[in-house]
Amino acid sequence: WLKPYRIVSTGPAAGFVETLPNTLSIDAIKKTDNFISLSHFFQSLYGGSTSRHEKAQKNFVKSLAAYSLMSHILGIKDRHNGNIHIDFGFLLGIAPGGSFSIESAPFKLTEEMLDVFGGIDSDLFSEFVKAFTQGFLALRSKSTAILSAVSLIAQDSSFPCFQGKDTALIIDKLRQRFKCEMSSSDAIEHCLELIIQSYSNLGTRQYDSFQWYTNGIIP
Numbered sequence: 001w002l003k004p005y006r007i008v009s010t011g012p013a014a015g016f017v018e019t020l021p022n023t024l025s026i027d028a029i030k031k032t033d034n035f036i037s038l039s040h041f042f043q044s045l046y047g048g049s050t051s052r053h054e055k056a057q058k059n060f061v062k063s064l065a066a067y068s069l070m071s072h073i074l075g076i077k078d079r080h081n082g083n084i085h086i087d088f089g090f091l092l093g094i095a096p097g098g099s100f101s102i103e104s105a106p107f108k109l110t111e112e113m114l115d116v117f118g119g120i121d122s123d124l125f126s127e128f129v130k131a132f133t134q135g136f137l138a139l140r141s142k143s144t145a146i147l148s149a150v151s152l153i154a155q156d157s158s159f160p161c162f163q164g165k166d167t168a169l170i171i172d173k174l175r176q177r178f179k180c181e182m183s184s185s186d187a188i189e190h191c192l193e194l195i196i197q198s199y200s201n202l203g204t205r206q207y208d209s210f211q212w213y214t215n216g217i218i219p
Contacts, residue, residue, distance in 0.1 A: 001063035002070065012158065026081035030218040039115040057117045061124050064113060065131035071107035072194060073139060073146075073177055079108045080208060082217040089160040092150075092170050102210070105201035106194045120199070133191040140187065143178040150174060 005018040029041060046056035071079065077095035095101035117124035139146070153159075154167040162170065179187050198204075208219035 001059055002066035020084065023084060025084050027217045028082075030081070037115065038112045042116050057124055058127070061117055061128045062131055064109075065128050065135055068107040068109060068132060068198070069135045069139060073174070075174070075177075077101065077103050079103060079204070080211040080215075080217050081219065082211065082215070091159070092161045093173060094161045102203045102206050104203040105198045107198050108204055109195065109198040109200070110204065111200050114199075129192070129195060132195065133188050136191050137184065137187060140178045140180060143175070143180055146178075147171060147175055 005020060007015055007017050009015040042056060046053045074091060075093035077090040095103050114120055114125060151171055154162045179190055211217040212219050
């Protein structure tokens with residue numbers, strides 16, 4: 001439930017990006033008529049039967065776990081509700097506001113997201129924690145290949161996350177996020193800490209409020 005999309009380079013600063021059809025940002029969903037909540041939106045869209053709604057909830061759990069992992073490992077920022085991310089600038093820790101960025105959470109995990117699958121005490125939240133942890137351990141086992149690929153991309157790169165930056169330091173910070181020095185049990189504990197840090201994080205809420213007041217993007 002992690003959707004890759006194709007990008008074909010046609011020049012140093014040009015290319016084609018695959019279209020993502022039938023896709024809305026959370027901000028766009030919230031601006032539709034009669035919107036009440038994300039949980040209500042899921043119920044109205046997939047609530048034709050109990051099994052259909054439950055399948056949609058479980059798909060959301062898996063997808064949220066996968067994108068949370070990508071957001072943390074790749075250091076994706078500018079995580080407001082109007083973004084469906086295709087931005088190579090705010091990547092690998094580079095964030096709006098630079099060193100003054102208030103996006104301090106490992107990834108975006110809001111209360112309304114958890115409401116979609118029944119809240120923090122639900123069985124589906126336990127499934128989210130399990131999926132996130134299993135995904136982290138799987139990614140960690142591939143860390144050498146991922147680090148090698150990013151190191152190649154960083155060479156003389158024009159991406160804002162590399163240009164004029166200490167690429168060795170950026171790669172080292174990426175390496176640290178895999179926590180390869182930890183035992184499996186310690187890595188699992190680390191995953192729980194990441195989820196706790198991210199859930200309804202103050203910095204996330206402040207950044208969403210900033211985007212609402214400055215750009216009209218609904219938190």
